[in-house]
Amino acid sequence: MINLELAHFIAKFYLFSYFICFLISFSNKHNNKSNFIAITFALVFSLLNQYIKQTLDFYTFYLGSAAGCLIYVLFSLITHLVMKIKHVRTTVIIYVLYILISLSYLIIHKVRVVIFDSDEHILWVINAQSIFTLAVYLINICLFAYGSKILWKSQFGRLSSLF
Amino acid sequence: MEIAIWTLVLFVLVVLFKTLKYEKTSAVYNEKQLLKRYFEIKSISPDYRISYLRDWEKHAIKAIEQSSESQKNRVVHLKSIDNIK
Numbered sequence: 001m002i003n004l005e006l007a008h009f010i011a012k013f014y015l016f017s018y019f020i021c022f023l024i025s026f027s028n029k030h031n032n033k034s035n036f037i038a039i040t041f042a043l044v045f046s047l048l049n050q051y052i053k054q055t056l057d058f059y060t061f062y063l064g065s066a067a068g069c070l071i072y073v074l075f076s077l078i079t080h081l082v083m084k085i086k087h088v089r090t091t092v093i094i095y096v097l098y099i100l101i102s103l104s105y106l107i108i109h110k111v112r113v114v115i116f117d118s119d120e121h122i123l124w125v126i127n128a129q130s131i132f133t134l135a136v137y138l139i140n141i142c143l144f145a146y147g148s149k150i151l152w153k154s155q156f157g158r159l160s161s162l163f
Numbered sequence: 164m165e166i167a168i169w170t171l172v173l174f175v176l177v178v179l180f181k182t183l184k185y186e187k188t189s190a191v192y193n194e195k196q197l198l199k200r201y202f203e204i205k206s207i208s209p210d211y212r213i214s215y216l217r218d219w220e221k222h223a224i225k226a227i228e229q230s231s232e233s234q235k236n237r238v239v240h241l242k243s244i245d246n247i248k
């Protein structure tokens with residue numbers, strides 16, 4: 001099993017990188033709007049999940065996290081439609097990755113509840129799933145950074161107009 | 164509870180595909196291209212504008228016909244068998 005300290009460190013690192021991606025895309029004048037929406041929702045939901053996960057039981061833990069991923073996709077889809085912003089290819093890929101994560105959560109919930117009552121026998125499955133999700137989140141962060149169009153010319157253009 | 168989330172998965176997938184199709188077809192998202200086109204046509208001198216638009220229409224109709232041809236089912240016609248019938 002992964003050390004709890006290491007897991008907490010990884011979670012903090014991911015939250016921090018989400019925040020940096022958000023700042024980069026906010027400060028960029030020629031920003032990709034759909035990517036910006038996706039980053040903001042990802043940041044908000046990852047912060048909310050920290051509080052929601054504390055209240056969940058044995059049965060609803062993985063279901064709640066799966067629902068969180070799906071609701072993230074739904075919310076960002078609705079905002080795209082309301083603000084009349086076209087989807088970019090990277091955001092669609094991010095949606096697909098989030099749906100894959102939610103599917104993996106659902107599969108692990110099924111294995112956990114139906115076959116075993118305790119986690120001791122299927123720890124390797126849970127570990128594999130956690131590694132998979134962490135890898136996919138890392139890919140997501142890379143996509144967010146790629147979508148925010150990091151260029152030194154247009155970078156901090158929005159902020160420089162203030163001063 | 165579990166079934167609800169599986170239905171949510173399906174619902175999200177359907178909404179995703181619907182929105183992607185809507186964005187492809189609706190003119191709301193092609194506003195920039197339409198504006199560009201409008202100014203392009205406006206900049207042509209009025210003597211040649213109508214002939215230019217007719218030419219463009221012909222090309223558009225041709226393109227639509229060609230696109231419908233590619234979507235046809237490619238049934239193999241064997242002449243010898245047709246003659247027997």
